[in-house]
Amino acid sequence: MSLKAVEMPHAAEEHKRNPGFDLDLGWLRHVRMNRSALERRAATIGTRRSVKKQWQAAWLLHAITNIDLTTLNGDDSKGRVERLCAKARQPIRTDILKALGVEDLGITPGAVCVYHNFVADAVAALGGTNIPVAAVSTGFPAGLTPLDTRIAEIEASVKAGAKEIDIVIERHQVLTQDWQGLYDQVKAFRAACGDAHLKTILGTGELATQTNVAKASMVCMMAGADFIKTSTGKEKVNADLVTSLSMIRMIRWFHEETGIEIGYKPAGGISKAKDAITYLAMMKDELGNKWLSPHLFRFGASSLLNDIERQLEHNVTGRYAADYRQPLV
Numbered sequence: 001m002s003l004k005a006v007e008m009p010h011a012a013e014e015h016k017r018n019p020g021f022d023l024d025l026g027w028l029r030h031v032r033m034n035r036s037a038l039e040r041r042a043a044t045i046g047t048r049r050s051v052k053k054q055w056q057a058a059w060l061l062h063a064i065t066n067i068d069l070t071t072l073n074g075d076d077s078k079g080r081v082e083r084l085c086a087k088a089r090q091p092i093r094t095d096i097l098k099a100l101g102v103e104d105l106g107i108t109p110g111a112v113c114v115y116h117n118f119v120a121d122a123v124a125a126l127g128g129t130n131i132p133v134a135a136v137s138t139g140f141p142a143g144l145t146p147l148d149t150r151i152a153e154i155e156a157s158v159k160a161g162a163k164e165i166d167i168v169i170e171r172h173q174v175l176t177q178d179w180q181g182l183y184d185q186v187k188a189f190r191a192a193c194g195d196a197h198l199k200t201i202l203g204t205g206e207l208a209t210q211t212n213v214a215k216a217s218m219v220c221m222m223a224g225a226d227f228i229k230t231s232t233g234k235e236k237v238n239a240d241l242v243t244s245l246s247m248i249r250m251i252r253w254f255h256e257e258t259g260i261e262i263g264y265k266p267a268g269g270i271s272k273a274k275d276a277i278t279y280l281a282m283m284k285d286e287l288g289n290k291w292l293s294p295h296l297f298r299f300g301a302s303s304l305l306n307d308i309e310r311q312l313e314h315n316v317t318g319r320y321a322a323d324y325r326q327p328l329v
């Protein structure tokens with residue numbers, strides 16, 4: 001990958017959106033995940049492929065374009081959201097970009113992700129850029145408010161300017177194998193999104209088995225999800241490579257069966273530049289270069305950008321800055 005390869009569009013013009021399909025329980029019966037096999041494969045991802053120093057900056061700059069720069073805290077405020085948006089406009093210090101020779105690339109994150117209440121503030125703060133605002137809009141993080149309330153929340157977020165909606169599924173529907181119930185809800189959420197893209201958060205750390213994770217992924221894609229996403233960041237166990245393999249293999253299968261490309265978003269606990277490279281290597285190995293693009297791959301992360309900036313500074317100066325030099329918000 002060359003540094004110029006980070007110059008990627010926010011949304012590929014030719015990308016065909018998932019129109020949604022009928023729920024096919026026959027497909028689901030064939031879904032089985034073998035945790036040991038997934039663990040063996042996951043253990044090789046960070047080791048088989050090493051990124052040499054001169055390419056690390058290119059991978060890290062690329063990773064920025066995949067970040068949904070996120071703040072989802074109980075003490076979020078307009079001021080914090082505005083500071084996050086300022087960081088999205090200028091994710092890396094100009095002196096670092098200049099030293100890397102990429103100051104003209106206009107590298108920005110995939111989106112800024114906030115609670116519904118801050119969508120309008122984020123849209124205003126990002127005015128004049130092409131950075132979309134993503135909203136978590138369905139009773140995040142539990143997803144257990146009344147259905148009509150959740151649907152109204154999606155509609156309100158879209159009206160406020162959100163271009164992407166991250167919904168949470170009801171985990172008990174997976175645990176009780178209520179696939180019809182899950183399908184119907186996700187389909188209703190997709191309808192409420194209109195032109196906004198729908199990311200379905202599975203809460204994988206609460207789904208008990210990898211087979212459940214895989215089946216839930218499949219049902220969400222059948223119902224019209226544009227992205228499948230691991231976690232809210234609030235579960236005890238959030239994104240990891242084993243779960244990622246279960247989900248992206250379902251994306252591959254769905255693509256083989258339907259020709260539709262679904263995006264993947266691991267979220268929660270991804271805070272190290274090194275881990276970002278491992279995830280990108282996994283996407284490249286399992287799904288191909290196309291799935292490195294921000295319209296098919298995002299990290300849900302609140303602090304990953306800090307570490308990427310720190311590593312890029314190290315790349316150009318040979319020294320590590322103290323953590324506080326790259327505060328996010």
Ligand SMILES: O=C[C@H](O)COP(=O)(O)O
Nearest residue numbers: 233267268269300301302
């Ligand atoms: O969707 C994004 C997550 O909530 C972010 O989680 P994080 O704060 O662990 O990076």
